[in-house]
Amino acid sequence: MPERVAIVGVGHSDIRSITPGLSCKEMMYEAAARAYEDAGVNPRKDVDSFICVSEDFWEGTSIYDEYVPDQLGGALRPVHTVTGDGIHALACAAMLIRTGMARVVVVEGHSKHSDMRTPAHIHNFAYDPIYHRPLEAHPHHLAGLEMNRFLHVTGNTREQCGLVVKKNLANALLNPRAVYGARVSLEDVLGAPPAFTPLGELDIARPADGGFVMVVAGERAIAGLAGEPVWITGYGWCTDTPALDSRQWGEAAYARLAAQQAYRMAGITDPFRELDFAEVDDSFSYKELEHLEALRICRPGEAGSWLEEGVTLPSGDFPVNVSGGSLGVGHLLEATGLHRVYEVVLQLRGQAGGNQLPDVARGLAQSWRNLPTTTGCVVILERA
Amino acid sequence: MTVKIKEWPGTALSSRDIEEGRVLTVRHKLKAEYAWDAGVAIGRYLRELKNGRLVARRCGGCDRILLPPRMFCEQCFVPTDEWVYVEDTGTVNTFSICYVRWDVARLKEPLLPAVINVDGASPGMGILHLLGEVRPEDVHIGMRVRAVWKSPGEREGAITDIKYWKPVQGG
Amino acid sequence: MAKVAVVGAGMTKFVRRAQETGRELSWQAAKMALDSAGLTLKDVDAVVIGSAPDAFDGVHMKGEYLADGSGAWRKPCIRNFVGGATGVFAPIQGWYHIASGQFDTVLVVCEEKMSSCHPHPQGAFITIFDHTTERPLGPNLLWIFALEMNRYMTVHGITKEEIALVAVKNKKNALDHPCAQLGEELTVEDVLNSEVLAWPVNRLDVSPASDGAAAVVMCAEHVAKRVSDKPVWVEGVGWHLDTAYWTNRDLYYPRYVEYAARMAYEMAGIKEPRKEIHIVEPYDPFDYKELHHLEGLLLCERGGAARLTADGVTQRDGDLPVCPSGGLLGVGNPIAAAGLMKVCELFWQLRGEAGKRQVPGTPRRGLAQAWGDLMQVGTVIILGR
Ligand SMILES: [Zn+2]
Numbered sequence: 001m002p003e004r005v006a007i008v009g010v011g012h013s014d015i016r017s018i019t020p021g022l023s024c025k026e027m028m029y030e031a032a033a034r035a036y037e038d039a040g041v042n043p044r045k046d047v048d049s050f051i052c053v054s055e056d057f058w059e060g061t062s063i064y065d066e067y068v069p070d071q072l073g074g075a076l077r078p079v080h081t082v083t084g085d086g087i088h089a090l091a092c093a094a095m096l097i098r099t100g101m102a103r104v105v106v107v108e109g110h111s112k113h114s115d116m117r118t119p120a121h122i123h124n125f126a127y128d129p130i131y132h133r134p135l136e137a138h139p140h141h142l143a144g145l146e147m148n149r150f151l152h153v154t155g156n157t158r159e160q161c162g163l164v165v166k167k168n169l170a171n172a173l174l175n176p177r178a179v180y181g182a183r184v185s186l187e188d189v190l191g192a193p194p195a196f197t198p199l200g201e202l203d204i205a206r207p208a209d210g211g212f213v214m215v216v217a218g219e220r221a222i223a224g225l226a227g228e229p230v231w232i233t234g235y236g237w238c239t240d241t242p243a244l245d246s247r248q249w250g251e252a253a254y255a256r257l258a259a260q261q262a263y264r265m266a267g268i269t270d271p272f273r274e275l276d277f278a279e280v281d282d283s284f285s286y287k288e289l290e291h292l293e294a295l296r297i298c299r300p301g302e303a304g305s306w307l308e309e310g311v312t313l314p315s316g317d318f319p320v321n322v323s324g325g326s327l328g329v330g331h332l333l334e335a336t337g338l339h340r341v342y343e344v345v346l347q348l349r350g351q352a353g354g355n356q357l358p359d360v361a362r363g364l365a366q367s368w369r370n371l372p373t374t375t376g377c378v379v380i381l382e383r384a
Numbered sequence: 385m386t387v388k389i390k391e392w393p394g395t396a397l398s399s400r401d402i403e404e405g406r407v408l409t410v411r412h413k414l415k416a417e418y419a420w421d422a423g424v425a426i427g428r429y430l431r432e433l434k435n436g437r438l439v440a441r442r443c444g445g446c447d448r449i450l451l452p453p454r455m456f457c458e459q460c461f462v463p464t465d466e467w468v469y470v471e472d473t474g475t476v477n478t479f480s481i482c483y484v485r486w487d488v489a490r491l492k493e494p495l496l497p498a499v500i501n502v503d504g505a506s507p508g509m510g511i512l513h514l515l516g517e518v519r520p521e522d523v524h525i526g527m528r529v530r531a532v533w534k535s536p537g538e539r540e541g542a543i544t545d546i547k548y549w550k551p552v553q554g555g
Numbered sequence: 556m557a558k559v560a561v562v563g564a565g566m567t568k569f570v571r572r573a574q575e576t577g578r579e580l581s582w583q584a585a586k587m588a589l590d591s592a593g594l595t596l597k598d599v600d601a602v603v604i605g606s607a608p609d610a611f612d613g614v615h616m617k618g619e620y621l622a623d624g625s626g627a628w629r630k631p632c633i634r635n636f637v638g639g640a641t642g643v644f645a646p647i648q649g650w651y652h653i654a655s656g657q658f659d660t661v662l663v664v665c666e667e668k669m670s671s672c673h674p675h676p677q678g679a680f681i682t683i684f685d686h687t688t689e690r691p692l693g694p695n696l697l698w699i700f701a702l703e704m705n706r707y708m709t710v711h712g713i714t715k716e717e718i719a720l721v722a723v724k725n726k727k728n729a730l731d732h733p734c735a736q737l738g739e740e741l742t743v744e745d746v747l748n749s750e751v752l753a754w755p756v757n758r759l760d761v762s763p764a765s766d767g768a769a770a771v772v773m774c775a776e777h778v779a780k781r782v783s784d785k786p787v788w789v790e791g792v793g794w795h796l797d798t799a800y801w802t803n804r805d806l807y808y809p810r811y812v813e814y815a816a817r818m819a820y821e822m823a824g825i826k827e828p829r830k831e832i833h834i835v836e837p838y839d840p841f842d843y844k845e846l847h848h849l850e851g852l853l854l855c856e857r858g859g860a861a862r863l864t865a866d867g868v869t870q871r872d873g874d875l876p877v878c879p880s881g882g883l884l885g886v887g888n889p890i891a892a893a894g895l896m897k898v899c900e901l902f903w904q905l906r907g908e909a910g911k912r913q914v915p916g917t918p919r920r921g922l923a924q925a926w927g928d929l930m931q932v933g934t935v936i937i938l939g940r
Contacts, residue, residue, distance in 0.1 A: 002655070019421060021423070022421060022424065023423025023426060023427075024421070025423065026423045026456075029455065029456045033461075043461055044460070055615065056609045056610065056682075057610075057616075060418035060682070060686065061682055062609075062680065062681075062682040063607065063608050063636075065636050065638060065796075065928060066683065066799050066928040066929050067685075068796075069796050069797070069798060069799060070454070070800065073458070073461035075458045075796075075797060075799075076798065076810070077795060077796065078794050078795055078815075079795075079796035079932075080636075080637050080648075081635065081636045082634065082635055083616070083618050084618070084633055092633065092648070092651070096651050096655070097655075098655035098656060099556060099557070099651050099654040099655050100556050100654075101556070101651070101792075112420075112421070114421070115418050115419060115420050115421060116417075116418055121414065123615070125414050125613075126616040129410060129671075130410050133410075133412060134412070237633070238630065238631055239619070239627050239629075239630065240628070241622070241623045242620050242622055257629055258631075261631065369616070369619065372619070373619045375622075388908075389587075392733050393567045393568070393575075393583035393587065394573055394734070395570075395573060395574040395575060396570035396571070396573065396574075397572045397573065398572070402572075407574055411673075414613070420687060422687055426687050426688065429688070430687070451803075452688050454800075477706070478702045478705045478706035479702065479705060480702055481753065482697060482701065482752070482753035483750075483752060483753065483754075484697065484752050486675070486677050486678060486681050486695035486696070487674050487675040488675060488677060488752070494754075497692070497698045497701075497702065498702070499802045499806075509802075509803050511802050512684075512688070512689050512698075513692065514692060520754075525705070525706070525709045542691055543687070543689070544691045544692065
């Protein structure tokens, strides 16, 4: 049996649309100090390894991994960076612990989106330089294409996507971390200016700044720590293909395969029955529906009608994005996955305040690395 | 297995292959612009540079005076405690005589980058800057130097408010 | 700790400018590594990608772009990143994928296509400096090497002649490497008389900018025993990242390399590295770095590596062969791929398959090390048969 691994401490910096008062380093320090306080660890003594997630062009610095150790307490320690979502790093932390080499590992992710003055140009730089980038379309056009195909293939509707926005923005009103909480009607969403039809302006998650740090420990180390463990019982990640010509439009295969790996580890065969709630990627409204179906929480084509029936509302049988998701909280670049994990951890600890769900024991967090990728991660978390 | 392999993959091109159009290229100029928030520590550092002063932070945990300043001590992992002005004199820790630009184009006059350990900060607390008013052959490790500031009207709150560091007489 | 083996290796030629795209280079190296192990993509459970700054290839989120070329289609795929030290970290990440019990077979691919960056790949390095306190000074990458080399030479009283011997040795070794970009017979005078770029660094002290890819296949013990009659085992891994405040450190000694090495030695049960390591591939993007790293790796005393080199100990037929591949100075330096090239070299040397480069006596245990960031990170892997 591999060693059981848990999240024993979480912390974040204040999430805002802009953060003019703090440098990125200072923001990370704030998140780290809170996570270490939560876990009751001293990073200079108790932590064996540190894993960060970042991408150079989000930061405006080449080899950004240079700048991470000091504000995490990781100077002259085993630190490495993963250019992926925060849940990638969480999985790496669990693997490192399971080798026996490390007992306590720290994971960090952040967004300082507001430092970018030309985010669309920078985002476009992720597109294939030969086949795709020369078209000079706004990077979000790909979401419009995918949404159209997804609705066509599954029979979900444009209106149901609008209901995702309505739900998540309303949920965000009760979440003190959320930047974009609002009460909007379906008419507001459908009547918003078109962006990349069928995608409207309100269907797109808006960016935010914020940093997250988590302390992960193996069972051997947990007894000595203050934090209440939330067990990581399954995780998976997958990349489909970067090529537009060969990807399967309308189905999030990366989410399906990542979930398959995570469910196998956690011994889950019927996710709807065996999970209590989920935080799934909603960077674009339709993505919540697409991901719910890929995760096999509902059947293909069923996600939209679930929403209409209230199944995924906080009061429903399977609450989804009670936090407000990326639409409500704000999109946090590579920290997006860690934010979702954070919300699941609070729910399982019973610390989710106004968003708290009754009697939850097992939740799922899922991330997608946004356009133009087909990369996503899944993690299953359980209360002790 | 290197012994068994006869053909290794990979096709070398010359510049002429591209110039003469034998292979095609796609060009793209990235429009990436950033405005990094300087934050508390470096924000104050820049404001003090505009005032013609160097400021550091002292950590009560290890009693070091940290330059460039930071709001946290990376050794003790605690918030730092107070602002401390340091001198605008120092000692050359190491230097180079650089004859090329970043794209390896030759410079007419070499640049003299150096790490300068600043007086008043803890031992070994250096910053990257440039040397000036000195012949390259006269620069040596251990040389005493002083900052040459731009005039107050020219200063804008940037590391370049110090033009360069020049040798101190008798240094 | 579960045992992990390397069972296949492959690489492309290292060239100044490759016709292949980054994805194609990745595919070539990955295919070769799989072929050499007698495996196919079907056998691969997960993929690890190593690649240094996105600014070289000119693609943001480069790992995503390289994924299908690296064999990651519909597989778990992670890209790691520790600057120049990435090429040796990638197999370390491959190791923990397997040693954790999570996967049986992992394909590790490292790629760099520096020639895409115009007008010069060095342009990508300007943005490694602190955006507020350093970039306005107009720095270039040579500065940090020159500053470190000067400090190292001055503290120990080492001369440029002694350091140039490394460039002479490695470029000569590279003449025997079929993928080498810059193998040549040089003299110390040639190095000293080459153009001064940033004193004390001359042109021939420096490795070239390159395009290329390298790959290895790693697997768990039960798979290794089935698919390979000559598996090479991972005996130790280590990595450490020092503070980003590089101007607050004394650059004469790479303590982060020492810490990384100690981590790897402890795992491998090595007490006396000088006796127990038989072949070394330290990171040599500049000639003095080989000496600097041999000291950090505790393979000689501080300031003693120049003597070791002058005495011929580090020659291919010496007592401690160092960079028998030809290193970055000779084979080329497509950053992450160059680091993994060193691991490929150990794989071939330990199996007695290095052809003209084979060191005498078929070594039993080798060490590869890479370095990167702001003179800040060391990564170490120890392989043995
Ligand atoms: Zn301190």
